[in-house]
Amino acid sequence: MNERTTRQTREPPAKVLITKIGRVVAAFLRDAGMEVLYTPPWQEIDQVVRLAEEEDVDVIGISSLATDHLLVPKLLKALKKARLDDVPVVVGGIVPEADERKLKRAGVREIFHPGASREEIVGKVAALAREARAAKDKELLA
Numbered sequence: 001m002n003e004r005t006t007r008q009t010r011e012p013p014a015k016v017l018i019t020k021i022g023r024v025v026a027a028f029l030r031d032a033g034m035e036v037l038y039t040p041p042w043q044e045i046d047q048v049v050r051l052a053e054e055e056d057v058d059v060i061g062i063s064s065l066a067t068d069h070l071l072v073p074k075l076l077k078a079l080k081k082a083r084l085d086d087v088p089v090v091v092g093g094i095v096p097e098a099d100e101r102k103l104k105r106a107g108v109r110e111i112f113h114p115g116a117s118r119e120e121i122v123g124k125v126a127a128l129a130r131e132a133r134a135a136k137d138k139e140l141l142a
Contacts, residue, residue, distance in 0.1 A: 064093030
């Protein structure tokens with residue numbers, strides 16, 4: 001029994017909501033044993049928040065095509081209003097350095113630029129999911 005199989009039998013797979021992100025990334029995460037929810041493109045912020053809440057996701061991944069990443073701070077505010085600010089948000093795509101700083105200040109946990117490796121994406125998303133689940137568990141015990 002390998003480490004991945006052992007880990008999967010002890011806890012359910014991380015659940016990641018992917019919205020308007022490349023299907024290649026969704027496949028990376030699914031192949032790594034994560035449950036991936038993939039939305040059609042061009043979701044409204046309230047739709048993403050509602051789906052994240054209904055599905056109790058561990059991480060939200062957003063793709064940035066053109067300047068879509070500039071909407072992410074509004075998503076983060078909406079998540080906070082819905083009391084989902086403990087759900088880490090990651091962004092993938094072409095994000096200029098100045099915008100990257102703005103996103104990080106707004107609360108984006110990770111930004112994956114073109115060329116990010118499968119291992120980097122899977123490893124960081126899995127770590128964020130574990131961190132989010134630990135925080136949820138701690139909150140439930142409080």
